[in-house]
Amino acid sequence: MPDASTNPHRLPSFVVPSHYRINLEPNLDEATFSGSVEIEVEVGQATDNIQINSADLVISSAFVRDAIGGETAASGIEHDEDMERATLSFDSELRSGPYTIVAEFTGILNDQLHGFYRSVFTDDDGVEHTIATTQFESTHARRAFPCFDEPAFKASYGVTLVVPEDQFAVSNGPDISTTDLGDGRKSILFEDTMVMSTYLVAFIVGPFEATEPIDVDGVPLRIVHPIGKGHLTDYSLEAGAFALKFFSNYYGIPYPGQKLDMVAVPDFAFGAMENLGCITYREVLLLVDKSRSTEPELLRVADVIAHEIAHMWFGDLVTMEWWNGIWLNEAFATFMATMCSDNFNPDWGRWNQFSLERSMAFDVDSLANTRPIEIEVNSPVDAEGMFDLLTYEKGGSVLRMLEQYLGEEEFKDGIAYYLNKHKYGNTETNDLWDAIEHVTQQPARRIMDSWIFQKGYPLVSASISEDGSTISLSQDRFLYTEGEVADDTIWSVPVVLKIGTASGVEEVRYLLEEKSAELELDSPAEWATANAGGSGFFRARYSAEMLKSLSSTMFENLSPIERYGLVDDTWSSVMAGRTSASDFLDFARSFQAETDLDVWTVLSGCLSGLDKLVEGEAQLQYKAAIRDLAQPALDRLGWEPSDSDSSRDLELRGLFIRLLANVGDDDIAIKNAGDLHDSYLVDAGSVEPNVAAAATGVVASKGDSAQYEVFVEKHHNPTTPQEERRYQSALSAFPGEAEMDRTLAMTLDGTVRTQDAPYLLAVCMRNKEQGYKAWQFVKDNWEQINKDFPSNSIVRMLSGVTSLSKSDEAADVLAFFEDHEVPQGQLTLQQTLEKLRVNVALRERESGAFSDSLTS
Template sequence: MSESLSRRQVFRILAQARFLLALPVAQALLSAIAPADAATSTVRPEGEDMNLDDGTDSIDPYRLPRHIIPHRYDLRLEPDLDRATFAGRETISLMITQATSVILLNAVDLTISSVMLEGSSSTRQNATIELNDSTQRCHLTFSHPIAPGEWKLHLAFRGTLNDQLRGFYRSTYRDSAGVTHTMAATQFEATDARRAFPCWDEPDFKAVFATTLVIDPRLTAVSNTAVASESIEAGKKVVRFADSIKMSTYLAAFIVGEIEATPPVPVGKTPLRLWTIPGKQPLTSFGHEIAVASLKFFEEYYGIPYPGDKLDLLAIPDFASGAMENLGAITFRETALLVDRQRATHGELERVADVVAHENAHMWFGDLVTMSWWNGLWLNEAFATFMEMLAVDAWKPEWKRWDAFGTSRAAAFAVDGLHSTRPIEYSVQAPKDAEAMFDVLTYEKGASVLRMLEQHIGPIVFRDGVRDYLHAHAYGNADTNDLWVSLGKIAKQPVPELMDSWIFQPGYPLITAEINQLGRLVLSQQRFTYLNPSPRTPHP
């Protein structure tokens, strides 16, 4: 996911304005910034903390139990844009590894009307449904124990297309005649897929998605994969999409509305298109150009073909972040994708190029290989920031993107010199704790540290280490140390020992060189801070 435009611009302005004078401002900005079956349903009131355990859920209030593993979602959603609601049905294919009478999964802001569990021998069970808004969990209790093996969980549910820019939400815009139109879009990172459909909403519960959207015939639907079929049923257009690769729930995407696409351009075997609301197609040419160029660059750099069957980039009128790396259906704030290349400033063109390249980089680093838990979010974002610089610099070398990146690095230095700074990676219990990672320390400092490592071990060795990491963990999950191990193996250097101090300690070192009374050169190191510097550690 890309940072919002305003935050990134603020960091650059602060750096250019001699950031020491603006430290209090920077600190303040960072902190701001199936057939229906009989079922019994209980809803608990929403609490202050979405993850507080109330004694009815698992021992860990933040992680779902690991003895039930979803591996496929057959999902059917029918959004009603006029009423701002949606209805859904899904079948989740499960592997249960130990006997249980309870199934826990995530759901919030949904009304679940029926649940039925079906076994391979046509065994069927209904459940008592208990929705807990404080933990954002659905607690399904069955009257008979569920034996280990393959099961299918059928659910029917309803929800609201909210106006909060998260989950499955509605976006409105006015056309050139002043008429208001509504479309539906999604934003699921970090934990808002559960607002659109009941699911195991954690990044290491990867599964295949087979999505069907039932919509008004005058509208268009886009999801993560190519359209497999379209038909008209009971006056509705039924759009069935091809199966996805195994991916995390936060990467699923559904967009429905009056939208138009550029003609598809093949990049290898991948058709690439840009989507806009009517009337904005003339603003797509620049974004389309960098999308094609960066996708080609990443396929060559990673040594792995693009993992999806198509790539759509969609400009959404109402969008909270800069962009979101949904596999095959990347969503953008309009200003991060659309630009008039004849009238735009260099900064505006640079912004679009950076964001498009950033999101395309995620298709491998984040989507194909995903962090195991949210403490690894920094690596997704820092690596995509590093890769956006590589791709744009290769595309437009005259822009000298790495030189300009020094301004962003200066903004990271400004924040990292504060006593209140944090390590790049830190322990995350509740997913909401990861929200603090969407800042300059993750994007700019993280990318700077990766650039430092690349220059230390050499660009070719670094690239080959990244390839080793992606091949080793494709379609699965990995942690920070897994990348260091792959880079260390290829570089034949102790990369984990080198990098851990940069990642898990706050701040950055200040090196002082002095000649002592004996005429010897003494190098001393201390953590840089603006006030009350830490004691030096001398190294004669």
């Protein structure tokens, strides 16, 4: 980990803060703020200057107060905007010892959705309101007050906010007093927090109101929301209360804050942020009408709430030493959120659905331009680039793999030991593995080092000897483009085999730490799968005989998550050029009897991918094949929900409607979807939410200009945040050029919030007919996009270009980025461009042969 002596972005370590007293007054009308801060510090060596983080602030005065009350004014205040710091110089040398740094400053409430920023929203009566709110992770607390803005500089915080008397204010601690200043303002004093890092401080001011607190084992839990939206809080209060109890029990440590407010913020660049006691969320991820929401929408809300509450312990109570460890914060919260949601609603089958997220991480990690999970982080820009699929989904996946290999209780005991040992402190990644190793006596560090510090993942090949007495295993790095990168990486692979024998099914665990190994079996194997339980972060390749025996008996012998893996691994083989598109379609036909949601989700995605390879007569034949596959599946469920439907059945019905109408182009499905959408517009409660969402998507993908007007109106006047997001996304799916032009214009004219606009552009680029037009819009408006949109969203927006698989379109994209960069996500951009090249290669390799196979 780079320290101050080698990293110019680090502050000197001999001045250490212990407590902040922050006083801030935002001016919502002028979009400015003023404030003062007192920071109690320990100066470890004599010095004539103190360096502190400060960005976009004007520090008007500063002095230090010693232990006996003597004051020494700063003779100079030098701002370095490039390094985001201020240096306070003193004419006489400060001796080592305790001091209090006192500074007054002013700043701007920016519109970049970071630091201390403003947000404007319009209520249901058409009245416009302004709020001031914060987003400090990774390194933006320095934009709100001068501070030691590094994770290791933990301190406690006392916050005072001076705000208009008619505004609501909230911060990390409970408010303990309010003073009427007699001039239309009030001063609110909040209780001091526990020691924590600067990036977890928060304060929000505006026309909010709060639900009545509910008591969760002594912790008051509220939802703070824009005025008039209290009717959308019940579900999130339920999910939040469950998560608070669940994690207190799992970790074996009481919640470390004094209270917990979950705050819905109209404009927010991230999904949510784990500020201690004051978690901020996008409205769509906190305010929800359960009766009008789809299962994925409800699951997403529960997941995000659980993710942020998991951080109260893992991240807030125990924090990474430096930003190279951010992956562990986020990966662990991802892992724990999945576990919590699985317990909150077991019908979701949340661990099985987690396979979908693991597949997204596989997709990135199959590229030559991938990275290890943990890498060196030097600058704030480096830190911002860490928030990607490898940090969250790969990180969470390898934690799940370790937990399943070591045992759930053993892993849990290791986590409790780690948190208790390091609470209120900072850690490096290895501290966690050492704690787990201490408890389990298993080589956790050796195993995890191979996954954390090495990029990529293995393809584990398996074969059974002729007499069934031996299984041979070998590992090689999996890449979409074999041969381009010489690689002999070896992982410590926790292989869990499920083996079928004449006497039954047995499980064999083996830690594959060499290139190849031979496993002697007690009983001859008739079939075997290498990733039993589906928790291993590797792909499996089987000999032809093994694959045949698995496929023929998969519904009897493989669990849904194992069948999911079989599909996902086979599709990856298509992407890598080892399996043909026509062979995959034949393989997919063997799943006609499949009833599992997750298996169908991955199949549906693959079949949609194949649809992009064909045109003309071949496409007509392909659509007929999709109808043959999807129609019997939908017939089994029926169009009308029944009382016996599980939550997964409800979601699966919507999937079949989309697949049959959008990919299969089925006339009846398209007409039914249109009728259902018409009914929804008259009475939203008359159509089951998952069906309504599917029908909305179908109507958009086949829609005309008149229907587009209806969707624009619904987007502007939604009844819930989820409905707003649903119709906003659907605007990108209309096939017409004029409709695409209007949607694109909305992303820059203020119609769509800057928190949403980049993601809308991403899905516009995935439009089969108009995707290239959307790319042209991005290219032509590149300068304004980078000026207006949150910096962390630019590279996420560009993910949409991977759908442009025609060689001339891809060449245009690649040429553009020869002289355009995305500093906050340059590596992610390189991954996106490589995936674009992989998709172009797939199209060029398979399109002709696949079309011929369909028409011959």
